[in-house]
Amino acid sequence: MTDSSKHYRDLFYQELQYDAADHSPCVGVCDHEVQQICSGCQRQQDDIKTWRETEPEKRASVWKGLPRALADRGRQVMRLPLDQDQIVRLAMARLDHGGSWRIGIDGCWLQADHRKDETCAISRDGKTQLWLKTELKMRALLWAGPGQRLDDDPARLSLLLVTPRIRIERGEGQHQQPLPDGYQVCVNTDTIRISKTDHGPIIAETVIAKGEWQNPLPQLDQKASDLPLGLKLPDSYVLGLAILPPQNP
Numbered sequence: 001m002t003d004s005s006k007h008y009r010d011l012f013y014q015e016l017q018y019d020a021a022d023h024s025p026c027v028g029v030c031d032h033e034v035q036q037i038c039s040g041c042q043r044q045q046d047d048i049k050t051w052r053e054t055e056p057e058k059r060a061s062v063w064k065g066l067p068r069a070l071a072d073r074g075r076q077v078m079r080l081p082l083d084q085d086q087i088v089r090l091a092m093a094r095l096d097h098g099g100s101w102r103i104g105i106d107g108c109w110l111q112a113d114h115r116k117d118e119t120c121a122i123s124r125d126g127k128t129q130l131w132l133k134t135e136l137k138m139r140a141l142l143w144a145g146p147g148q149r150l151d152d153d154p155a156r157l158s159l160l161l162v163t164p165r166i167r168i169e170r171g172e173g174q175h176q177q178p179l180p181d182g183y184q185v186c187v188n189t190d191t192i193r194i195s196k197t198d199h200g201p202i203i204a205e206t207v208i209a210k211g212e213w214q215n216p217l218p219q220l221d222q223k224a225s226d227l228p229l230g231l232k233l234p235d236s237y238v239l240g241l242a243i244l245p246p247q248n249p
Contacts, residue, residue: 005246008097009155015086018063023081024051025066027141028164028236040234041079042069067151071144076232077160078150080140087140087161088119091132091243094159095121098246101130103209105192106224110204110211111244127214132241133174136208138163141237146230159243160233163207168238173207186217191238192226208240 026048029040037044043051043062051059063081070078082090092115095101100113101121112121112130119132141160144150148157167173168190175193179185183203187194194204194217201212206226227233228242 002098002246004097005153005155008093008099009153011093011097012090012154015082015090016080018060018081022052022056022059023079024048025063025079025081027077027079027234029234039073039075042066042073067142067149071149071151075150076144076148076230077141077234080142080159082140084134084138087138088132088134090140090159091161091241092118094243094245100244101132101209102228102242102244103130103192103206103211103226103240104204105187105194105220105226107218107220108194108202108204108213108224110213112211128211130209130211130241132161133208133210136163136167136172136174138208138240139237141233143228143231145228156245158228158245160231160239161208161241161243162233162237162239165236165238167207173205173238174210175205175207177205187220187222187224189226194220206240207238 025041027040029038031039066078095113095115100111102109102111104110110128110130112123112128114122116122119134121130138161141162142150143158143160145158179195182197183195185193185195192206196202196217201214202217204211227239233239
């Protein structure tokens, strides 16, 4: 492990603070009708109903055991007990320690790997910029990609910044705001919008992020996926920004 990855891992656990977390680990799977223990959060119904009244030590114990429990059941995402400010700090720290941000769809991924300011990332060649829109409430999921487990070193795993799908139904997403003057929509789904103009960058927008890309727009498939390869996201969430680890951590 590089010093940079070790430093990010230390920051990750510093922000996590399992012992102080009162967040619920629910990811909206809720399949108790199939089995007594929910496959999404590994809690029984009684534990879910009394979560807020549960002693902090027991909540911390549940959180600490969750990565292995979910990994053993083949799950690839888990919610992290982080508030909005902690999520933003980890997103920026990932840039500082070799990682990158990404939005887009298959055939048109916008990726940036350097911090420009407190909520913006820029690519090495300067042709791509991504902004994180912190006004909308977000959550952070830990994602174990192909060949990984949720209980692996978090410095090697991705973070997914998501919002509940109900925000889309309310029209609160960044990609649901009016288009800039002169821009025409090329791709428009309930999770992402890509638009272009004759003079200016390509714009890609998700519920909580916006990107500008100076390269020519490729031919796009309207049915292309906006999820990283191998990711199956719970239907309750919409992906806003993928925070990727270094290629060689």
